Amino acid sequence: MTLTQFSNIIPTELSSDLNKIIELINNSNSVLIASHLRPDGDAIGSVSGLSKSLLKAGKKVEVALLDGVPERMAFVFPEVKLYQGQNELDSDHDLIIIIDTGDETRTGITYNYDRSKTTLINIDHHASNNGYGDVNLVDTKASSACEMVVGIIVSAGLPLDKDVALSLMLGLITDSRSFQNEGIRHTAHLAAAHLLSTGVDNSPILNMLNSGRSETDLRVQGFGLSNFKLECNNALATLVIRNEDLQKMNAQISNIFASGIFNILTSMKPTLASVVIFERDDGMAFCEFRSRGGIDVKEVAVSMGGGGHVPASGCSRMAPVSEVAAEAIEKMKDQVNQTLQRLNV
Numbered sequence: 001m002t003l004t005q006f007s008n009i010i011p012t013e014l015s016s017d018l019n020k021i022i023e024l025i026n027n028s029n030s031v032l033i034a035s036h037l038r039p040d041g042d043a044i045g046s047v048s049g050l051s052k053s054l055l056k057a058g059k060k061v062e063v064a065l066l067d068g069v070p071e072r073m074a075f076v077f078p079e080v081k082l083y084q085g086q087n088e089l090d091s092d093h094d095l096i097i098i099i100d101t102g103d104e105t106r107t108g109i110t111y112n113y114d115r116s117k118t119t120l121i122n123i124d125h126h127a128s129n130n131g132y133g134d135v136n137l138v139d140t141k142a143s144s145a146c147e148m149v150v151g152i153i154v155s156a157g158l159p160l161d162k163d164v165a166l167s168l169m170l171g172l173i174t175d176s177r178s179f180q181n182e183g184i185r186h187t188a189h190l191a192a193a194h195l196l197s198t199g200v201d202n203s204p205i206l207n208m209l210n211s212g213r214s215e216t217d218l219r220v221q222g223f224g225l226s227n228f229k230l231e232c233n234n235a236l237a238t239l240v241i242r243n244e245d246l247q248k249m250n251a252q253i254s255n256i257f258a259s260g261i262f263n264i265l266t267s268m269k270p271t272l273a274s275v276v277i278f279e280r281d282d283g284m285a286f287c288e289f290r291s292r293g294g295i296d297v298k299e300v301a302v303s304m305g306g307g308g309h310v311p312a313s314g315c316s317r318m319a320p321v322s323e324v325a326a327e328a329i330e331k332m333k334d335q336v337n338q339t340l341q342r343l344n345v
């Protein structure tokens with residue numbers, strides 16, 4: 001393969017879906033863009049990046065994020081009508097575009113719209129995506145939804161300037177773990193090249209990632225490092241954080257996500273997978289699964305009503321944290337042992 005053959009960010013086998021989406025965007029005037037609950041860098045980056053580009057193309061853009069925009073990512077967000085905290089939305093938009101979301105219900109919002117007037121578009125890279133859109137563009141090997149949005153913008157000839165690029169760089173960097181994901185494709189770097197060619201200054205993103213954590217985030221990380229347990233001959237790290245632990249540290253579950261503990265646990269040499277189980281003050285229990293070396297944690301997450309990617313997945317359930325922890329740890333032990341047995345054969 002020569003370098004010129006590397007020009008597509010979205011793989012050619014998805015061209016017909018890509019072209020349908022470009023045509024729908026070109027023919028639309030009003031667009032509602034949405035993403036998942038507890039939005040991460042990729043959700044905020046892709047929603048804000050596409051919003052900015054479509055606004056610059058002269059379209060009416062509105063955004064729906066049930067949990068709003070996290071303060072630390074607000075610097076990428078455009079001035080746009082934002083629906084937050086609303087479980088139900090009436091839409092008369094030409095398009096509803098849901099990004100970075102494997103299942104429509106993960107947006108936490110029910111959309112009321114006339115199916116003859118409004119088209120639902122699903123743009124995502126989660127392996128667990130269930131194809132809920134009228135048109136689906138699902139590229140499970142893409143590093144991030146932001147990579148896919150760059151692919152759409154470049155293919156469609158939509159506006160791409162520094163401002164759009166700053167948003168999309170956020171998700172490209174965070175979801176690829178700074179281009180360190182296993183099996184990362186050249187298209188992630190190609191998308192980055194397109195973004196950097198705008199002259200975008202990435203320093204606000206790097207500052208957020210490298211020096212944006214709070215004292216509480218670090219206290220939670222310290223708690224995690226002091227309290228994890230090892231199973232499966234040290235191949236699996238497990239950690240349970242109860243609401244009372246959080247209260248002692250004056251912490252919220254957002255501090256757990258910001259602490260970095262999920263990935264730190266799999267940075268030990270023999271540890272190929274981790275599960276962190278934690279509890280919110282309203283009684284909702286959460287699991288975050290991570291792995292390397294091909295252990296499929298998405299299977300475990302899906303079996304517990306969640307979803308995600310092979311190396312990074314999650315689920316949540318309104319149930320006692322001890323009960324959820326017992327199930328998650330048991331299933332992870334099975335998954336890790338099965339994979340180890342397969343590798344040893």
Ligand SMILES: [Mn+2]
Nearest residue numbers: 042100145175
């Ligand atoms: Mn993502």
